[in-house]
Amino acid sequence: MIVDDHPVVRDGLRGMFDHVADIEVVAEASDGFEALALARSARPHVVLMDLRMPGLDGVGAIQRLRESHPEIKVVVLTTYDTDADVARAMAAGVAGYLLKDAPREELHRAVRTAAAGGAVLAPSVASALMSRPAAPDPSPRELEVLRLVARGSANKEIARTLLISETTVKTHLKHVFAKLGVESRAAAVVVAMERGLI
Template identity: 60%
Template sequence: MIRILIVDDHPVVRDGLRGMFAGDAGFDVLGEAATGDEAVTVASAVLPDVILMDLRMPRMDGVAAIAALRERGVPSRVLVLTTYDTDSDVLPAIEAGATGYLLKDAPREELFRAVRAAAAGEAVLSPSVAARLLGQLRSPAKEPLSQRELEVLGLIAQGTTNREAAVQLFISEATVKTHLLHIYAKLGVKDRASAVAAAFERGLLTPGRR
């Protein structure tokens, strides 16, 4: 029997997962947690075989929780279960030590197979995540955007003009244009709209953090 800890900040999601696994004799849900820090505390106490880990949670997110579990030497396998598959979500989770990465729209049987595979120490990736990682490996690494370039891009995403961005950032309009040229080059695009679209696609910008 595979012992599971469910970690998600939404009670309805935790209830749904618990009910799903409780209906199969091959699984035993040891407990639940609503935040990353709570997950670390509970996992350290009950030592589940597999932790189903959400990523975006209050106080401590999933990636920080995965890293904390590794630092404490908790042997549980972590299977990320989330709705997000952007580079800014996938790569940090894998680098932190997640055994697998699955999206919440996965069918029940696929989730069960993923948990069994994770418990056996096998890497588990949803098709879209696997494709994204392969794309990262096949594409030459691009230079990351600087903090100032991200600030410029965030303002552009809000619809500001170059002049308005310059005023808000206390820099010249020419400097804004220079930052934009660097952004275009780094993202492999040719205009403002494409830069904003690429930034959202790669997780550099999110609807809640422009």
């Protein structure tokens, strides 16, 4: 599903996916409220979400989507890569953050990666996350949890796999976020990969 308040942008994005065999645009929305309504009926696997829209903005829509449809992956597609915008989006729990000047192939790859449970960040966003001061590396157990996150496992699955409680999984992730200086699972995976930790 494409969510953007500019019809021209939505048309352009739809055109980029028109002849891609494994990706289908199932819905378009012009703001966050419309996106939430359409998510119920269209059931998209991935949402490409603009950040700045009238009514309910991108971050507000992402937060509500995460609550009502946690299985839907959201990739931010915006013209803004300021630290504040990135931090708010990451904290809301996005699967990726791309800029609108991303080439067509990168958009296709981002949708596929997000659908498979992976994380995607624009280079400028990744380097901004990387330039934060480094804290101690995560412990071996924390990295085990993060590896499972990178494979797309939910907390419940991670708890089952590692024979620990969901609360313990959440605690490990909280420590990982603090040590890597990030605020979301997607950002943690990307930063850990960049540093060669996983």
